Amino acid sequence: xxxxxxxxxxxxxxxxxxxxxxxxxxxxxxxxxxxxxxxxxxxxxxxxxxxxxxxxxxxxxxxxxxxxxxxxxxxxxxxxxxxxxxxxxxxxxxxxxxxxxxxxxxxxxxxxxxxxxxxxxxxxxxxxxxxxxxxxxxxxxxxxxxxxxxxxxxxxxxxxxxxxxxxx
Amino acid sequence: xxxxxxxxxxxxxxxxxxxxxxxxxxxxxxxxxxxxxxxxxxxxxxxxxxxxxxxxxxxxxxxxxxxxxxxxxxxxxxxxxxxxxxxxxxxxxxxxxxxxxxxxxxxxxxxxxxxxxxxxxxxxxxxxxxxxxxxxxxxxxxxxxxxxxxxxxxxxxxxxxxxxxx
Numbered sequence: 001x002x003x004x005x006x007x008x009x010x011x012x013x014x015x016x017x018x019x020x021x022x023x024x025x026x027x028x029x030x031x032x033x034x035x036x037x038x039x040x041x042x043x044x045x046x047x048x049x050x051x052x053x054x055x056x057x058x059x060x061x062x063x064x065x066x067x068x069x070x071x072x073x074x075x076x077x078x079x080x081x082x083x084x085x086x087x088x089x090x091x092x093x094x095x096x097x098x099x100x101x102x103x104x105x106x107x108x109x110x111x112x113x114x115x116x117x118x119x120x121x122x123x124x125x126x127x128x129x130x131x132x133x134x135x136x137x138x139x140x141x142x143x144x145x146x147x148x149x150x151x152x153x154x155x156x157x158x159x160x161x162x163x164x165x166x167x168x
Numbered sequence: 169x170x171x172x173x174x175x176x177x178x179x180x181x182x183x184x185x186x187x188x189x190x191x192x193x194x195x196x197x198x199x200x201x202x203x204x205x206x207x208x209x210x211x212x213x214x215x216x217x218x219x220x221x222x223x224x225x226x227x228x229x230x231x232x233x234x235x236x237x238x239x240x241x242x243x244x245x246x247x248x249x250x251x252x253x254x255x256x257x258x259x260x261x262x263x264x265x266x267x268x269x270x271x272x273x274x275x276x277x278x279x280x281x282x283x284x285x286x287x288x289x290x291x292x293x294x295x296x297x298x299x300x301x302x303x304x305x306x307x308x309x310x311x312x313x314x315x316x317x318x319x320x321x322x323x324x325x326x327x328x329x330x331x332x333x334x
Contacts, residue, residue: 066309107318
C-alpha cells in the first residue's frame with residue numbers, strides 16, 4: 001500500500017472588494033496536461049519543480065468574474081502531478097483536493113486563523129463567501145476532476161453550475 | 169465521436185455526423201424517452217460511471233463542422249435539430265440559480281440535497297446579441313496570488329488506479 005502524504009491547500013483567489021454581501025463562490029481547476037507531467041519525470045514529490053503555478057493559468061478569467069461579483073479560487077493541483085499517470089489514476093486525489101479546498105475556504109469564511117506556514121488568509125474572507133452558490137469549472141484533467149467531484153458528492157453539495165472544457 | 173460534455177448543440181459532432189451528443193441523461197429509464205440508441209461508457213471510478221449518450225437525428229447537419237465559431241460563423245439550424253433538456257431552458261441573462269434560500273451559517277457539506285441542474289443549453293442562434301465575454305463588471309477586485317489554507321492528507325493511489333484501500 002502506498003503512503004499517505006500531506007499536501008498544502010493553496011491556490012490563487014480573486015474576489016470583489018466592494019460587493020457589500022457574500023460573493024457567489026467558484027472554484028476552477030486549470031490544466032495539468034499529460035505532456036506537463038512527462039516534462040518533469042524526476043520532479044521530487046510532492047512539488048513539481050517546473051510547472052508549479054498552473055493555478056494562474058486562468059487568472060484573467062477569474063479576475064474578470066470577480067468584477068461581476070464572484071469570488072473565484074483557482075486551486076493549485078500541481079502537487080498532484082506526481083500521483084497520476086496518463087490515465088485516470090490520480091483523479092481520485094484531484095476531487096479530494098477540491099473538497100479540501102472548499103472545506104478550507106468555508107472555514108476561513110467562518111473564522112479567522114493566525115498566520116503560519118500553511119495559513120495566510122487571516123480574516124480576509126470572513127463573511128465574504130456565499131457557500132449556497134458554488135460553481136465549479138475545470139479544464140483537461142481539471143475538467144475530469146470537476147465531473148468526478150460532482151459524481152462523488154452530488155447528494156451532499158449544493159453546487160449549482162459546473163463547466164468543463166476539454167476533459168480528457 | 170464527438171466529445172461533448174455539458175452542452176448538447178445543434179449540428180451534431182464533427183466526426184460523427186448524423187448523431188447528436190446528449191447530456192444530462194442520468195437514468196436508464198430516461199434513455200428510451202429521449203431516443204438514446206447508443207451509450208458509451210467513459211470511465212468507472214469508485215461507484216460512479218460516466219458516459220456519453222447518443223441518439224440519431226433525422227438528417228445530417230449542413231456542414232458537420234463542430235469547429236465553426238458560434239459567434240462569427242454560426243451553423244445554420246438543421247431540420248433534425250432537437251434540443252434535449254432535462255432542466256429548464258432560460259433566456260439569456262436570466263440567472264440559472266434561484267435566490268439564496270440557505271441561511272449563511274449552514275455548512276456546505278450539510279446543505280440541502282443538490283439541485284444541480286444538469287441541463288443542456290440552446291445553440292447560439294442570436295450571435296449579434298452575444299455579449300463580449302471580457303466585458304468587466306462594476307466591482308473592484310482583490311487578488312491573492314497565492315493563498316494557503318491548511319493541509320490535506322491524501323492517500324497515494326494504488327498502482328492499479330483509483331484510490332488505495334485504507
